Amino acid sequence: MNHKEKKIENRLFLLLIVLLIAISIFLFIGINKNNAQYLISTRGIKLLSMILSGTCIAVSTLIFQTVTDSRILTPSVMGLDSMYVFLQTLLIFVFKRKLPVLLESVPKFMITTFFMILVSILLQKFFTNKSKGKLLYMILIGMIVGTFLDSLSNGIQMIMDPDEFLILQSSLFASYSKVNTTLLAIAYGILGVSLLWLKNDIVKLDVMSLGYNQSINLGLDYKKLLRKKLTLVGILVSISTALVGPVMFLGLLTVNISKEILKTYKHRYLILSSTLLSIVFLISGQLLVEKIFNNSFPVGTIINFVGGIYLLSILLKERKVR
Template sequence: MGNKAKLGLLAVIALVLTALFMFWNIGSNWDYVLPRRTMKIFAIILTGGAIAFSTMVFQTITNNRILTPSILGLDSLYMLIQTFVIFMFGSGTLTMMNHNVHFLMTVGLMVLFSGILYKVLFKREGQNIYYLLLIGLIFGTLFGSLSSFMQVLIDPNEFQIVQDKMFASFNNVNTDLLYISAILIVLVTIYFARYMKYLDVLSLGRDHAINLGINYDYVVKRLLIVVAILISISTALVGPITFLGLLVVNVTYQFLKTYQHKYLIIGSVLISIVALVGGQLIVERVFEFTTPLSVIINFVGGVYFIYLLLKENKSW
């Protein structure tokens, strides 16, 4: 089966699962249920697409299939921002604050952190990308420790609000935020289009890319900005889903068995949508909302991550 046929098969599976999610047990309340499920599907497509897209680009840049953009510390920074707001001003502030303002503030701070990190680290010549990952990992640990410190001190009732932010949820996504996210993702995709042609060569590694005439540092900086914006949008929209990108991108590599990113990116997005829609169906129909979708994704992704580590270890 060719890659185009495989992508067609994935698209059909995604459509079938989406239709099943939209119309299963809808009853007579079409006017109420259908718009809510439509918004939920829209949120799943945006989030799954952004995470898969950014993880595929990130793994190509780092030339490593067991890394995800969360290593840059953005998930930990998201939790720090939410915890800090509640710690300083109380949970009522989040309720009273305009959702659009809160969303844009969160995305803005996460992108600003990434921009400063890139600017400082790439200012000196000879700094490789693994140095950036190390610094990102350190900052992620720092942000996580600060969040835990504040969570211990706040009122238990306030902590319940913080705890809700720890897990991704598609059940109460604000409609206005979906439109803003969609516009931002489209703009980032248009910006990314000019660098798409470099990905196949970047997957060969830094030295080969430079030898083949690519301005490596220039291209990598721009692609890292794209990754940071996409992860910031998806995290601020529904919350952190740490292992989703790792899971869907590696499954895409196994399924398509190609180096061409024009197939890999589309395939990873479709597999991500299949995983999220299928997972949400299980959460709603099997577990009856007792378990968050992110817990299921992170559990499966964590097991798969351990499998990848053991597999890499054997190959050494």
């Protein structure tokens, strides 16, 4: 092991220590013998949800930035967040009275996940090789799809019953307060299979990060790997969003900080650091929401606010470099 890898592993170990401290604070703050069992059980479910969400968002964003060769893009450019809002709106508006069974946790989760994955797969046809033109074309199509779905969602929400609208609003923001344990188990099963699918391609992602021409010259089946990774991105984003709601800027924040901290292109390190940071940010945000802001708004609001500021700082930094 060379000096650089030793340095990277030391930083990963420090991130792990920070995560363990954050988990300990989150689980045990305010605990006494009278409320220990109840608080630890409810907080444990929240913690498992944040671990799953943080892992999905970090891994999907890292892969997406690798295949697009851009550090300012997230999978949300494919319109998946807009698809989530549209599906929630449509399900409540159409089926709340006629087929309420579809609004139960498991059917709703499966429907949302299925259609979000389907959209991500369909968008791949606009990004079949690695060129700047194809990249911009895919982003444009994603933005058009997202804008179209947002317009449909807003139109439906305008004519919804006020009670239905209130129900809808509670599902449109990332929240870890009420997570169905059955759905959590299903989501972890999908996540486990997805990570196993990713395992054998981690080194290939290192090659992919060199660019299209270099990857082809090194014998990489770029188009096949691209399709696989975009499908994986769609799966990971879909299960996280369908379970707890959208957290748009979390991946952008943690992946870029990981790259700044580790200074490496190796995805086996970047995946670990991005995941650890994502979970730390989610736990910290949840603590702020619960202990300081008294649950007045969801944790996604804090994450998106900080992530938006960080995105602006990246854009300004790159502008100065040019």
